[in-house]
Amino acid sequence: MGPEVLRDLTFDIPRRSFQFLTGPSGAGKSTLLKLLFLSLQPTRGLVRTFDRDIATIPRDELPMLRRRIGIVFQDFRLLDHLTTYENVALPLRVRGKEEASYRADVLDLLKWVGLGERINVLPPVLSGGEKQRAAIARALIDRPELLLADEPTGNVDPPMARRLLSLFMELNRLGTAVVIATHDLSLMDQVDARRMILSQGRLDIYE
């Protein structure tokens, strides 16, 4: 077993809250997000998600809990054989929803993130910024209770970053707890939100 990446952390993500998670590279932001996304268990200590101890959740219950969490992967994780529209609609499709029931919502969201003209384009043709916006749209499409995003504005220009930030805030206003991991100070300065700063495995919270 390797060294402990995170230790002596105590915090909570309240419902409907909005926070930035920041800190130097290697501080453990990704590990913390993986813990929150249920893709990692703590070696010791207690992490509760949706009032459940994540170390004791049975495997077959994980998909249902993950449906309540939207995640923006740092490397986007778009499927290259599906169009932008199909990638964004994927979470709804795997939930067994009929396409007619979500088509308008997906198209609206794609227009909002500036991909209205790219709905039939495959990811290999998209630019880095477009892929990032598609990944964000996929995370938002089912209005999750918790949204986790790692550097969601890392590949977009400042106007689009502001636009995406307002989208996250809109989602937060509708009831989603948002955690944005970022190094972008100018982005954090645009919102008066809670800041969680990770450094050398320790967490300082500025309300």
Next chain:
Amino acid sequence: MSEAATRPQPQEGNQKRPEMRVRPTAPIVPPANVSGNALMFVIAIMAFLACLTYGAVSMVRATAASWQSQISREITIQIKPDDGLDMEAALRDARDLALTFTGTKDGTIVDRAATARLLEPWLGEGLDLDELPVPRLVIITIDEQNPPDFGAMRQALTETIPQAFLDDHRTWVNRLVTMARTTAWIGMGVLILVFSAMVLTVVFATRGALSGNRHIIEVLHFVGAEAGFVASEFQKHFLKISLKGSFAGGALAAIVFAIAGYWQNRTLATPESDQATALFGNFSVGVSGYLGIAATMIVIALLTTLTARFTVMRTIFEIDRIRSDPARTDDLPDT
């Protein structure tokens, strides 16, 4: 205010553009790729070989059974000429005596002309049987299922006609039975080997084709798809591939047998055909042969589908196992 008006509107120019159409939804698993096509070819080749082997083995078994059956259906009474022996009467007596035994069906005396024909290849035409001490034959057809008591028949014949000798072909039958059984067992062994090779090839080729799709399984798993859903998507995909491949291979094998059977029928009674028939039997595999080919196709389809299911479930299990093993976090996608 309408719902559309309250939705955030995209940035647009003054000119209205026509609404873009969404293409028909693509399957979650990519329909065709290099590994999928390679798998289809592998399945087609293995199905062809397996079906060909199955057909060949059933042909060999049928031929072996027919050898055994033909020779054990008859026994022969041989009467050697002797001074003072009325050959024709002795032949009739021998036949009548043999037919009194239970288990005999019919008796035929090989007449003089037929005997001469039998000897013609060695002694030439125009043979006068009276000049040579040529034994004469009575052929008795017996019930294979309920053969007569050969010992009692032999004794009765010897007592009545001392010059008579009963050949029940047991030595030949026993040898042929042994040979036929050995041939059938060798055939079964070859069939088992080919089927084992087919099973292993199909399983490993399916796993190989799936390994290129691990990222799809991960993404589906992380966007909330249940393991059963992911498995069923891959199952459907691999079922299609295996059905196409096994149908192509099975159909090709059936065509090969049909063509061989057609050629045999067309060239009936020619030396080539006779030689092929003597060596391999009848090329027709019959209904059971074609059913076997269909069963092989079904087995391959099931095998591929089940392998796909188990591999997907195992991949998901692996992803979840990493979750509880912090030393392996590098394998997880970056959040």
